[in-house]
Amino acid sequence: MSHEEMEKQVTELVDGQIQELLIKKEDFMTFRTIWLSHPRKDEIIGEAKLHGEVVYRLVPIEKSNM
Numbered sequence: 001m002s003h004e005e006m007e008k009q010v011t012e013l014v015d016g017q018i019q020e021l022l023i024k025k026e027d028f029m030t031f032r033t034i035w036l037s038h039p040r041k042d043e044i045i046g047e048a049k050l051h052g053e054v055v056y057r058l059v060p061i062e063k064s065n066m
Helices: 003-015 023-039
Strands: 020-023 044-048 056-057
Touching: 003 020, 003 023, 003 044, 003 056, 020 023
Parallel strands: none
Antiparallel strands: 020 056, 044 056
16 A cells, blocks of 8 residues: 555544554555654554454544643
């Protein structure tokens, strides 16, 4: 998967257009580069699957009123 395609999918995940994003082992380093620079990276949570695949979902962080 190209860098641009991956960025588009991460944006769709954050915008709620897709519920989860499956990243294959061979695409992980591309995803990681995009994820590390994303402002909402703490809300993009991965769940490891078989054969090096990871499913990422958006888990919004609730802001406290302190």
